[in-house]
Amino acid sequence: MKLVLASSNHGKLEELRGLLADADIELIAQSDLGVADADETATTFVENALIKARHASQLTGLPALADDSGICVDALNGAPGLYSARYAGEHGNASRNIDKLLDAMKDVPDGQRGAHFYCVLVLLHHANDPQPLIVEGQWHGRILHARRGDGGHGYDPVFFDPQHKQSAAEMALDLKNRLSHRGKALAALRQRLQAGAR
Template sequence: MQSEEVLDGIKKINKLVLASTNPNKIKEFVDIFSKNTIDIIPQSKFGINATNEKHITFIENAIEKARHISRLTNLPTIAEDSGLCVDALNNYPGIFSARYALLDKPNSRISNNNLLIRNLNNIDNRKAYYVSVIVFLNNPDDPTPLISEGRLYGEIVDEPSGNNGFGYDPHFYLPKFGKTIASMTMKEKNLISHRSIAVGKLINKIMHA
């Protein structure tokens, strides 16, 4: 159990370093956390480049990124690993979502989406979900990181729709809303996204740790 001193420090936090260099992801985090009067500082502000993601689970990748950035900045840090899991593809692309078409390096959204649709050719089951795993570290040696997870369920459609969002959003269809995520405004997306769900859970853990 964390000490009262550590908990007091967590509850007084008004700024966090975000272990990410993805401009789209940074925009979403800034928007979501702004509702809780917490400023998000991307790691690029400290001149830190992207961290390699070498693990096979979202949690391990997020923890490593958070520890790395917190150690370099000596500040409270959050890190996320997220991806798209498709039922019929044995939950692929999963942790490889950003580099699906070329698994050894980041690839373009168009190539990733084209490969996804090709791999689902003639498959009826299009169920999928986005997952976001977020880790909070109060300091680089924090022995009890706070971890939260959010999921957004939908299905993959062949024809892309919408010009907003990023990643697989043009093909990720939400039956409840009758449109893809890419057809939503950022405000609409951030009310229901896997990322906003995970952030909400994390903030609740921080405040009630």
């Protein structure tokens, strides 16, 4: 199956390609096909993913896979949430986003630093598909007081997994892919596809 990924985020593309390496799916970035990012105008992750998938499918004629994801921090009432990629104002500036999050959390004690990554994946077989395939995944942990590790992308250096006692940026890629919100969502998608979901 050839799919257009409704994202220009190369970190996300590489992560999803790695997770799909043994599946019969070829993932092509929309930017490689001359498609710009859609305007994310909705108020939920799933609606934004649908907007992105429909936009990419309409412009390429291909089935589209879209991801909308973010980090939701308990002490901040779920923020940055939908606005995770542009939390500090400039879309995709991970360093500034982390700085803003650490500043917002500077007086929050350890016991109240809970957070989770959330991901929804939407697969549209065509732009007007009335029955999109929708799956989700979550990864629970807490926010560190400072960055740890130099792997991963986005908020990985400040997201701590208490079970493995590592930040997401310190983890081996295969472990992160098993635990992550995106890995869980993609596993659910593969399961649905293998079960014959159209």
